Amino acid sequence: MIFTVFYHSLFDSGAHYSIKRFLELLKDEYDFNMIICRNSSNDVVKDLSTLNIKIIKKSCVRRNVFTEFIIDDEIKNLIKTSDAVWILDNEHITAPKIKRIRDVPVIAYLRNYLIICPINLASYSMKDVCLTKCSFPRIISCKKGIYDHYIKNHYINILSYYVKGRVLVYGKGLLDYVRWLETVDDRLLNSIDLFIAISHAMKEIYTYHIPDLSDKIEVVYNPVLSEDVVRKIKMYRQDSSEDLFITYSSGDLPVKGFMILLKAFREIYRSYKDLKLVLTGEYNNDILKRFCDYENNDICDRIKLLGKIDYQDLLRTYVSSKAVVYPSIWPEPFGRVVAEAQLLGTPVVASDIGGIREIVEDNVTGYLSRPGDPKDLSDKIVLTLERMWNKDLISRKTFEKFNDQVFLRRIKDVIKKVL
Structure with missing residues (x-):
């Protein structure tokens, strides 16, 4: 089978790693023609080029919160010879154009809430x-x-x-x-034959807003880490008490609960003076400085900012952490960080909301905390630090849901449904 795939590839994100794994697992069974934006992120293009699939750069424009590809003759010919077209991120408004060329099955991922609201996070x-x-x-x-x-x-x-x-x-x-309102209408929704939600929570939210989509949405969890990668990364596990730290890697957006975490860490610091909070990813230093200045905090010396690091180094940081913290205050569509950490055997303290609660088994692979509640978050982190965890159990329980075989079985069911 031949699939034409639209993916903007404009920036590096958790969604990108999920998309790469999607292609990695399917490329040996299907032929892909991947259309990306001309101004794609160099890092993303470099990463995708390792897959040895056909990548074609084309013009695209941002329309409101979506990415729209400009259809030229080459794209038309690809669509005419494809068995199906995939929309992998926020390129949904390209679907009506595809249908005008040919009534080919269009399968679209739902990775955010853009179709039901003009503001994303x-x-x-x-x-x-x-x-x-x-x-x-x-x-x-x-x-x-x-x-x-x-x-x-x-x-x-x-x-x-x-x-x-x-x-x-x-x-x-x-x-x-x-x-x-001008972008999202029945024409767009009717141009897509099947939507893939990356959690049951996401499907529930979408069908609440658009009940007619109920029969058109299938739930397929994102593919995460292979057993081989997990096995290699676990070799770097360090359990020494002198290296006591928890990790947060979701950035400083308010919806990710960054400030909630800082307030929780202030409480934890009173009992755990040696504990460090390791931050990976990109952060606005002014936000941290203002927090330290306004709150008159002495915890800031215990915050270690690693910045954006290599993906393998990020996974090694997870596996060496006493816990990975994910305190979002919005219903995360999935929660890739949570799944990655647990697959590596690291307990997670995360908000009891959205797709997260489908990954964390409370009191087994970690703890769920009340969203937006620094006190409950700090209490759950302390419980995590004081407990001796069975890391192999955490990894095994997570693999039961998030492994390559489960993903392949579900995604092939989706393909059969539209073809």
């Missing part, structure tokens, strides 16, 4: 806008709630909010909503 942060159906007043309420959260947690100062925050809340809120 922010929409589910402070006000749960999309959970109560999207509307302009709710968008405004959400954006205002976000800026209130920014001020309260020292992301921005009050003057900055009054100078530009109100413009973004009211002006851009209306613009976002109008553009989104």
